[in-house]
Amino acid sequence: MPNLAARLVISLLLLIGLSACQPSSKPEKPLNGPSQQTLEFDRLFTQFDDINKPGASVAVMQDGEIIFSKGYGSANLEYDIPVTPETMFHVASVSKQFTVFAILLLAEEGKLNFDDDIRQYIPEVPDFGHTITLRHLASHTSGMRDQWNLLRMAGWRLDDVITTEHVLKMVAKQKELNFKPGEEFLYSNTGFTLLAEVVARVSGKSFAQFTQERLFTPLNMSNSLFYDDHQKIVSNRAYSYERSGNGYKKSVLNFSNVGATSLFTTAEDLLKWSANFTEPTVGSPAVIEQMNTLASLNNGETFGGAYGQFISYYKGTKYIQHSGGDAGFRSYLARFPKQNLAIAILNNGADARPWELALQIADRLIKKNNPPPQNAIADAFLESISPKQISDSLELSEDILNAFVGHYWYEPETYSREIYLENGKLMYSRGQDDVSALAPISKNTFKMLNVEGEIYVKFTKNDEKSLMTVKVDNVDTYVSVAYTPVKITKTWLSQFAGSYFSPELSSTYHFSPENKQLKISHHRLSDHYIAPVKDDFFSSQIGDILFERDVHGKVNGFRISNGRVRNLYFRKL
The missing domain is CATH 2.40.128 (Lipocalin)
Known part of the structure; x- marks a missing residue:
């Protein structure tokens, strides 16, 4: 006969078994399918929802809560690795707001002033005869020539390994600005590379280390880092691609410079960053206000640019945003302060347009209490x-x-x-x-x-x-x-033949007439041909070229401009 302990165990087992067979006093709720809102968002991202295509990661925060977060498509086409909310993307110029924030943290601690001369911290920057402040650099009003345009003109490929040291050496050789500081707005990545270097020199830590300790860790951005070493292994990272015929090819990125670019992060981490602008954990309300304030030119005019970000309006609604694009990566972060809404979209395909998708999401979430501005075309x-x-x-x-x-x-x-x-x-x-x-x-x-x-x-x-x-x-x-375009002859073209050298780029171009065109040769660039547009003006793959002449009318040099670089001089050898 079983002992008392054994009988108790048997009784307990019987009770458990009987209770398991009894109907629940609370009937189980039927499982719900995706919400209507989720289905709408999914439809927006149908183009990326294919493991054989580059993908997208999207996250949406409203009233302090993430209401949608999802990955689509492939993070790595060679291994069919899907994009998830934890996938880390290179976000290119979305990095810039972090750089300015780091500068403002140091200013708040009294370690620098936003209106200090850049040469106070980086004396290698040439004296252009005008003071370039940290504020100028942070608002794209410095007049500094853009680093990527300069490197392209010097024969660099943007899939080369490009370090901060390379950029600083290029900056040190410059002899002119695009314009007097504060006179204009012209987007310049160079300014943000310099700002990151200021953070490193003032703090005594690498920019990657400073931002990890002062920004990412306090904000619990556990999937974020500044990528200052192109050989560094990053878990769960996406790789970038561009279209090639009916398929895709790799779009290689080897940047080892930070400040203007090179933040690796996730869409959800970017929303943690956005939330800090509403209820600051890092930085004071004064820092937040400075970040969100429109910058102004010397004449007092504003131009839509704040500091590391831009202030825009969509259907009458104010929002603060920045996009990013390097290699095949495309990114977008938008904050709608009054609606307490933030949207982050990250892509790894060069043909993606995340800014358009973000506004389509906003359309579905913003209360329609702001009438769009009148279309003032009737002038x-x-x-x-x-x-x-x-x-x-x-x-x-x-x-x-x-x-x-x-x-x-x-x-x-x-x-x-x-x-x-x-x-x-x-x-x-x-x-x-x-x-x-x-x-x-x-x-x-x-x-x-x-x-x-x-x-x-x-x-x-x-x-x-x-x-x-x-x-x-x-x-x-x-x-x-x-x-009327110039009449081209071989004799007319021959006056431009020769070699031209730029000390600012340490680079030489060779011109030779061929079939009513000028052939441009460079030791690192593919040969290509250009034809005159007007008089001594030619348009080329590297920029618009305007030849100059001496007092006798003989060609003795040229100046080249390509958007973010103006009037860079080459002398004829």
């Missing part, structure tokens, strides 16, 4: 054109359209545009297959199609000169004058 420039006229564009005869065909020169920035006729439509060409169609909305005014923003083109005459006026978003106006 003298557009001759009071109605929306109906824009949507129902006119049909103009080829005889009328041919009157506008030709080449147009914009003198302030020395560039050319060509207008030509194709299949009964006017085409606006920027060169190198960058073409937009023009839809007529009056006999001499056209709307540019398939471009971001509202761009209108109007053709007029002034003192027998044919003019082309381009108006962008009813704000910026550019007036170009028609001209």
Whole structure:
């Protein structure tokens, strides 16, 4: 007969078994499927939801809670590794706001001042005759030439190993600025590489170490780091790709420089960062306010740029944002302060457009209590054109359209545009297959199609000169004058032949006439050919080239500009 202990065990087992067979007093709720909101977001990212394609990671925070976080597609096409919320992406220029924040933390501690001269900390920066402050660098108003453009012109590939030391040596050789500090806004990565170096020199720690200790750890951003060593192994990282025919190829990135770029992070970690702007754990409210304040030029005007980020409006709603793009990585972080909403989207395919997806998400979440600003297209420039006229564009005869065909020169920035006729439509060409169609909305005014923003083109005459006026978003106006391209002969081209050297790039270009074009040769770049646009002005893959002459009319050098670098000088050897 079993002893008492054994009988108790048997009784307990029987009770457990019986209770397991009894119906629950609380019926179990049926499992719910995805919410309607989740299904909507999934539809937005259908293009990435394929393990055979580069992917996306998206995270959305509203009222302090992450309401959506998901990965799509592949983080590594060679091993079919899927993107998850823990996948770390290189976020390129989204890095810049972290760099400014680090500077402001040091300023708050009295270790530097935002208006200090950069040469106080990095004396290798040349004396350009004007003071360049940390504030100038943090707002893209320094006039410093952009590091990536300079390196390309010097023959570097952007998949080369590029270190902070390389950038600093390039900066040390510069002899001119693009403009006087504070006079203009012109995006410059160089400024943020310099700011990160200031953080390192003032703190006595590497920028990666400083940001880890002062930003990422306190904010519990456990999947974030600044990547200052291209050989460093990063777990759960994504690799970048670009389209090649019907498939993809690797878009290699070997950056070993920080400040302007090189933050590895996740979409969820970026939301932890965003939350710090609402309820600061790191930095004081004064630091947050400075970050979110519009920078101004010497004349007091603002330009939409704050510090390491930009202030924008979408359908009347203010938001603070920055995008990023290096190799095949694309990233976007947007904060909508009044709505307490933040959206982070990270991609590893070069054709992704995360900023568009972020605004589509915002459309679904922002309360429609802010009416969009009125479309102010009815001004003298557009001759009071109605929306109906824009949507129902006119049909103009080829005889009328041919009157506008030709080449147009914009003198302030020395560039050319060509207008030509194709299949009964006017085409606006920027060169190198960058073409937009023009839809007529009056006999001499056209709307540019398939471009971001509202761009209108109007053709007029002034003192027998044919003019082309381009108006962008009813704000910026550019007036170009028609001209006749130069007649090219081998003899005319031969005057430009020779070798030209830039001490600022430590680089030499060779020009030789060939088949009514100039061939450009460089020891690291592929040969390519250029033709004159107007007089001594040529457009090339490396930038716009304007040859200079001595008092006798002989070519003795040239200056080259390519957007973020202006008037860099090469002398003829």
